Amino acid sequence: MSRYKSTSHCYFLIGCLGINLAFLSYCQSRVLAQLTTFNPPTQIYRLAAPQVLTIPPLRQSEISPFGQSEAIAPSGNVSTPPHFNFLVTRELPRLWQMRVPLDQVGSLYATYELRGTNGSSNAVSSSHDANSAVRIIISPLPMVEISRDPYSKTAVIQGGVRLTMDLSNSKFAGEYLGNLTVTLNRH
Numbered sequence: 001m002s003r004y005k006s007t008s009h010c011y012f013l014i015g016c017l018g019i020n021l022a023f024l025s026y027c028q029s030r031v032l033a034q035l036t037t038f039n040p041p042t043q044i045y046r047l048a049a050p051q052v053l054t055i056p057p058l059r060q061s062e063i064s065p066f067g068q069s070e071a072i073a074p075s076g077n078v079s080t081p082p083h084f085n086f087l088v089t090r091e092l093p094r095l096w097q098m099r100v101p102l103d104q105v106g107s108l109y110a111t112y113e114l115r116g117t118n119g120s121s122n123a124v125s126s127s128h129d130a131n132s133a134v135r136i137i138i139s140p141l142p143m144v145e146i147s148r149d150p151y152s153k154t155a156v157i158q159g160g161v162r163l164t165m166d167l168s169n170s171k172f173a174g175e176y177l178g179n180l181t182v183t184l185n186r187h
Contacts, residue, residue, distance in 0.1 A: 040156060041099040049096040049182060055163075062088050063167070086168040093141050095160040096182050102153050104186065105145055110159045112138045113181040124178035126171070134176050135166040 041048040063085055100108065116125030116133050126132035139162040147156045159182075170176075 041097055044099050044101065044154060047096055047098050047182065047184065053092070053095070053180065055090060055092075058088060058167075084167075086166060088165045088167060090163045090165070091141065091160065092163065093144075093160040094158055097146070097156055097158040098184060099154050099156050102148070102155055105155050105157060107187045108143065108157065108184050109187065110140055110143065111183045111185065112140060112161055113183075114138055114178050115181075116176075116178045124176035127175040127177055128172055132171040134170045136178075137164040137166070138162075139164070 064083075096110075114122055114124070114136055116123045117127075118125040118130040118133065120133045122138070123133040123135050125134075141160045141162060143157050143159040145155050145157050149155070161180075
């Protein structure tokens with residue numbers, strides 16, 4: 001009887017683990033889809049980009065270089081503050097796409113402007129407290145030609161950004177929001 005309970009218990013645990021893994025995989029794929037999928041542009045000069053861009057939450061390994069805990073040496077000073085990474089970088093290489101005439105592929109460049117919901121420039125602001133903001137440095141990534149149509153004499157280009165988040169002045173954990181504006185210009 002105890003062997004039957006043990007086997008049944010193992011199947012129950014494996015089933016629960018399988019359900020949890022499936023759920024986690026489903027949630028993760030939704031986040032990735034929000035980052036990278038949108039309808040490719042069909043009209044010339046029409047910018048295609050996700051209307052809501054969700055950046056996955058920061059992981060502990062991005063903030064603490066030592067993992068989950070930090071050990072103190074026997075002769076170490078307990079009053080020494082822990083080490084944290086206050087600059088966290090994320091790359092979003094497929095942020096937007098645009099169809100352009102072939103002869104303009106090399107003559108375009110993108111500019112980016114970020115404003116927190118509280119109006120702060122180059123920052124995102126906390127959804128819980130408008131006075132708490134995270135400064136963000138935006139670095140454009142090179143534009144890439146991803147497809148070419150010789151019949152319409154057009155190409156689809158895409159671009160993105162590298163976001164370097166400065167966490168040193170953030171006061172609250174949680175969701176931070178802002179509006180990112182992408183503008184394409186010609187040289």
